[in-house]
Amino acid sequence: MKDKAVCESDVMSMSPCCSDPPPPFRVEPDGVRWFRPAVRKYSCELTIDTNTVNKHLKLSDNNRKVTRVEEDQSYPDHPDRFDFRPQLLCRTGLTGRCYW
Template structure:
């Protein structure tokens, strides 16, 4: 009898997870966490992950927005972040809350405003 269904590397999508979960099979363990729906995407996008910037580490000349997923360098303008021992003070940098391990894929957009 099937006791465990491991779909971590072959994610069935949200509708598939709902259908399998609705079956209410008492003896079946459903594993779908690793990579989630990203695993169904072609090419390197299957290794994608959403990263959240940590406001406790953000340099005061960095402004976080869009749910801490976007950072803007604001030279000369200081953000009112509270003091924190992990805050970067010398260079404008910030780290993510999530750790990145195994294979992953992420994209960054970079732009420079006119006059800089």
């Protein structure tokens, strides 16, 4: 007596097209467009802490873009401002996976 589950031999007799394993599935990269959605799922919105921006970094596009420049920017003095290296901080810390 057969079990209620379908036996492998029954599946093969019902579906002869499945007798050979399917060919391997291949995905070919299509340049940057192919890569971008995979990375985008790890992205998040960042808000710059303007009190930490080094004077050799220029903020633009409503503080969404940062560019390194030679001339000092006229940011007000603040104890949290980076003085020696062109760097800045975000208002909230980053946790989890990190990509640079």
